Amino acid sequence: MIGNFTYCNPTKLYFGRDALEGLKAELPKYGKNVLLVYGGGSIKKNGVYEKVVAALKESGKEICEDGGVTPNPSYEKLCDGIARARAAKADLILAVGGGSVCDYAKAVSVSVHCGEDVWEKYFIRFEEPDCAIVPVGCVLTMVGTGSEMNGGSVITNHAQKLKIGHVFGENVFPKFSVLDPEFTFTVPKYQMISGIYDIMSHILEQYFSGTDDNTSDYIAEGLLRSLIHSAGIAAENPLDYEARSNIMWTATWALNTLIAKGKTTDWMVHMLGQAVAAHTDATHGMTLSAVSMPYYRFLLPYGTAKFARYAVNVWNVDPAGKTQTETAQEGLRRMEAWMKELGLVMNITELGATREMLDGIVKSTLIMDGGYKVLDEKDIRAILSESF
Amino acid sequence: MIGNFTYCNPTKLYFGRDALEGLKAELPKYGKNVLLVYGGGSIKKNGVYEKVVAALKESGKEICEDGGVTPNPSYEKLCDGIARARAAKADLILAVGGGSVCDYAKAVSVSVHCGEDVWEKYFIRFEEPDCAIVPVGCVLTMVGTGSEMNGGSVITNHAQKLKIGHVFGENVFPKFSVLDPEFTFTVPKYQMISGIYDIMSHILEQYFSGTDDNTSDYIAEGLLRSLIHSAGIAAENPLDYEARSNIMWTATWALNTLIAKGKTTDWMVHMLGQAVAAHTDATHGMTLSAVSMPYYRFLLPYGTAKFARYAVNVWNVDPAGKTQTETAQEGLRRMEAWMKELGLVMNITELGATREMLDGIVKSTLIMDGGYKVLDEKDIRAILSESF
Numbered sequence: 001m002i003g004n005f006t007y008c009n010p011t012k013l014y015f016g017r018d019a020l021e022g023l024k025a026e027l028p029k030y031g032k033n034v035l036l037v038y039g040g041g042s043i044k045k046n047g048v049y050e051k052v053v054a055a056l057k058e059s060g061k062e063i064c065e066d067g068g069v070t071p072n073p074s075y076e077k078l079c080d081g082i083a084r085a086r087a088a089k090a091d092l093i094l095a096v097g098g099g100s101v102c103d104y105a106k107a108v109s110v111s112v113h114c115g116e117d118v119w120e121k122y123f124i125r126f127e128e129p130d131c132a133i134v135p136v137g138c139v140l141t142m143v144g145t146g147s148e149m150n151g152g153s154v155i156t157n158h159a160q161k162l163k164i165g166h167v168f169g170e171n172v173f174p175k176f177s178v179l180d181p182e183f184t185f186t187v188p189k190y191q192m193i194s195g196i197y198d199i200m201s202h203i204l205e206q207y208f209s210g211t212d213d214n215t216s217d218y219i220a221e222g223l224l225r226s227l228i229h230s231a232g233i234a235a236e237n238p239l240d241y242e243a244r245s246n247i248m249w250t251a252t253w254a255l256n257t258l259i260a261k262g263k264t265t266d267w268m269v270h271m272l273g274q275a276v277a278a279h280t281d282a283t284h285g286m287t288l289s290a291v292s293m294p295y296y297r298f299l300l301p302y303g304t305a306k307f308a309r310y311a312v313n314v315w316n317v318d319p320a321g322k323t324q325t326e327t328a329q330e331g332l333r334r335m336e337a338w339m340k341e342l343g344l345v346m347n348i349t350e351l352g353a354t355r356e357m358l359d360g361i362v363k364s365t366l367i368m369d370g371g372y373k374v375l376d377e378k379d380i381r382a383i384l385s386e387s388f
Numbered sequence: 389m390i391g392n393f394t395y396c397n398p399t400k401l402y403f404g405r406d407a408l409e410g411l412k413a414e415l416p417k418y419g420k421n422v423l424l425v426y427g428g429g430s431i432k433k434n435g436v437y438e439k440v441v442a443a444l445k446e447s448g449k450e451i452c453e454d455g456g457v458t459p460n461p462s463y464e465k466l467c468d469g470i471a472r473a474r475a476a477k478a479d480l481i482l483a484v485g486g487g488s489v490c491d492y493a494k495a496v497s498v499s500v501h502c503g504e505d506v507w508e509k510y511f512i513r514f515e516e517p518d519c520a521i522v523p524v525g526c527v528l529t530m531v532g533t534g535s536e537m538n539g540g541s542v543i544t545n546h547a548q549k550l551k552i553g554h555v556f557g558e559n560v561f562p563k564f565s566v567l568d569p570e571f572t573f574t575v576p577k578y579q580m581i582s583g584i585y586d587i588m589s590h591i592l593e594q595y596f597s598g599t600d601d602n603t604s605d606y607i608a609e610g611l612l613r614s615l616i617h618s619a620g621i622a623a624e625n626p627l628d629y630e631a632r633s634n635i636m637w638t639a640t641w642a643l644n645t646l647i648a649k650g651k652t653t654d655w656m657v658h659m660l661g662q663a664v665a666a667h668t669d670a671t672h673g674m675t676l677s678a679v680s681m682p683y684y685r686f687l688l689p690y691g692t693a694k695f696a697r698y699a700v701n702v703w704n705v706d707p708a709g710k711t712q713t714e715t716a717q718e719g720l721r722r723m724e725a726w727m728k729e730l731g732l733v734m735n736i737t738e739l740g741a742t743r744e745m746l747d748g749i750v751k752s753t754l755i756m757d758g759g760y761k762v763l764d765e766k767d768i769r770a771i772l773s774e775s776f
Contacts (some may be wrong), residue, residue: 001405001630001631001633001634001637002629002630003571004403004404004405004406005403005404006400006401006402006403007400007401007403008398008399008400008401009397010396011396012394012395012396012400013394013395013396014394015392015393015395015649016390016391016395016650018392018462019392020403022394063539105747155428166671183713212630213617213618213630213631214611214632214634215611215614215618215634215637215638215641216637218610218611218614218617219607219610219611219614219641220610221601221610221611221613222603222606222607222608222610222611223606223607223610224607225609226603226606226607229601229606230603232600240599241390242389242390242600243601245389245390246389246601246602246603249389249603249604249649249650253603253646254605258641261403261637262403262404262633262637
């Protein structure tokens with residue numbers, strides 16, 4: 001661990017079967033007007049909406065509804081939410097949903113009192129807010145993005161065919177998040193598995209960077225082993241509380257800045273996946289799984305030692321009698337077999353991408369420079385060509 | 389992970405070679421009067437005192453000195469510190485030192501405005517403060533206790549022969565901590581190794597509890613593997629920045645509440661070690677190492693499955709052809725060999741304990757109930773008898 005850094009994560013988490021009691025404890029700290037943000041209405045079917053509204057009313061809050069946030073939340077919807085929050089004079093934005101809803105809530109929170117073009121300011125110039133921020137709280141109903149304990153906010157601009165994430169500083173983190181694993185039980189299996197791979201990708205994209213010895217990588221390996229163990233159980237029985245609770249907790253720690261400390265981090269799987277999503281609107285985690293194997297096989301020669309370590313420490317590959325490359329390759333084979341067994345989408349064709357879209361997807365892919373190889377356009381085209 | 393819990397850790401950390409810049413960034417947030425707490429004066433020899441005082445003066449602070457905090461800080465010194473803080477009208481308590489100095493600073497911080505008998509209130513009745521708390525910041529110069537990012541405060545009452553720790557809530561956590569690995573380079577090797585075993589013990593005493601599958605245990609295994617790896621390098625070359633920085637970061641995460649989440653936790657090695665220290669004033673980490681092997685061999689039959697997992701996942705024991713007990717025992721043998729190699733004290737005789745003290749040490753040992761076996765007095769006597 002040779003890099004310098006700061007660490008601060010002020011989000012308070014309430015975890016477990018009685019986590020909603022935490023919401024009741026938090027509400028008195030905020031003013032009367034609450035913007036209640038949610039998605040397509042699944043929370044009205046599984047009873048979460050009712051419980052949250054009851055807690056808000058019990059606490060004497062005025063509720064301004066802001067439902068209909070879609071996966072890959074759009075800039076257009078963001079503008080609508082800003083207007084609602086302003087009209088309601090929101091003192092608190094309560095996000096009830098998955099990562100898209102939390103991401104959207106954070107984008108609204110930094111925009112309500114912002115006088116500038118928020119797309120340009122936050123998602124093109126990546127500036128920090130210099131206006132008042134409306135506090136955000138989350139009640140999580142889908143696991144994967146880690147948005148419940150970080151400053152990340154990913155917004156899609158359909159007009160510009162751009163899906164861009166801004167990782168805001170700690171003052172934009174949710175003030176509190178309610179994590180009840182049972183609130184995620186009604187998520188369809190496709191979405192659950194997609195979320196599991198989102199977690200996996202978060203950990204790997206931080207892990208596959210740097211050549212120094214770093215405690216963060218050992219923590220990452222622990223999280224990966226926990227995730228792989230619990231994912232298998234959850235795929236068999238999505239109602240297994242123990243497995244689902246471990247997955248939920250792993251998701252939070254996979255992307256709340258901890259395992260990136262002292263590291264450069266890669267993030268190219270997310271850049272490739274987000275470019276695919278900008279053209280197909282496909283489910284986030286599946287866009288990551290669909291490009292991962294081509295990307296990692298491309299990357300392996302540039303980071304062979306780390307891929308070999310991954311194979312041994314995470315996939316229990318026995319390195320005896322193997323070259324480092326053979327060990328590394330065997331690790332990726334085991335990962336691929338696990339992904340297929342889990343039911344992940346392994347190509348972008350299945351997500352609606354066509355060869356005709358290739359030029360556009362290549363063009364939409366942002367290039368990051370923290371991994372084992374800084375890609376150029378030719379590399380991106382090669383990886384995406386292998387992903388159909 | 390089947391337990392319910394809350395998580396909140398608001399301490400801001402500045403880590404690395406330029407970490408003292410963080411102190412300069414923090415100071416303007418606090419009032420003028422700073423109680424500067426430190427130990428026996430080693431910080432005046434290694435230049436840290438000078439740098440900290442320069443930063444305080446640059447920020448226009450009035451400094452009230454409170455040096456001379458000893459290892460195992462005493463209740464008598466605590467009373468002295470409270471009086472100094474009151475006289476200085478301290479707005480900030482800045483602890484520059486190791487865990488004892490940080491622990492002491494926290495004890496002062498909750499006592500300055502407390503009208504009650506603070507020993508009785510905080511260390512016998514384990515109450516939370518209901519008075520104003522003077523904020524604490526830390527500049528760490530010795531690694532091990534994790535006190536830089538938790539609410540722990542251990543105070544020794546020599547008159548009562550009691551060394552007792554209170555783990556305060558998040559409002560008592562340091563507001564910020566400065567972690568520059570180079571500030572720890574001048575710590576004598578005996579103290580460095582003692583700190584390393586303190587970290588090891590923190591992780592193990594949380595790990596050896598519970599029978600459910602829990603992400604916290606996977607994170608603990610990662611921290612243990614990192615610690616074991618870096619400890620070997622640091623013992624060879626104490627000036628290895630990479631190893632010392634990993635040890636420093638591992639220490640923080642070993643005891644900042646994270647890896648206890650969803651777990652009951654054990655803590656009997658600390659209770660035994662603290663009882664030994666109350667009678668000998670021996671170095672903290674060495675009191676833990678001296679009782680660990682007798683304790684863990686006693687405990688193994690009650691938690692065999694976890695000890696076997698520990699052997700495989702942390703000590704790379706091959707379980708093929710072994711019973712679970714044999715695997716578990718081989719893990720402890722490897723741990724013991726590593727401890728001896730590192731130079732840890734392996735018995736309490738070497739720490740100044742005599743057979744005549746046995747009754748008193750048994751009496752001073754607090755019994756915790758979160759591990760694989762709730763000890764009775766006979767068990768404690770048996771374990772301590774094996775520790776001479």
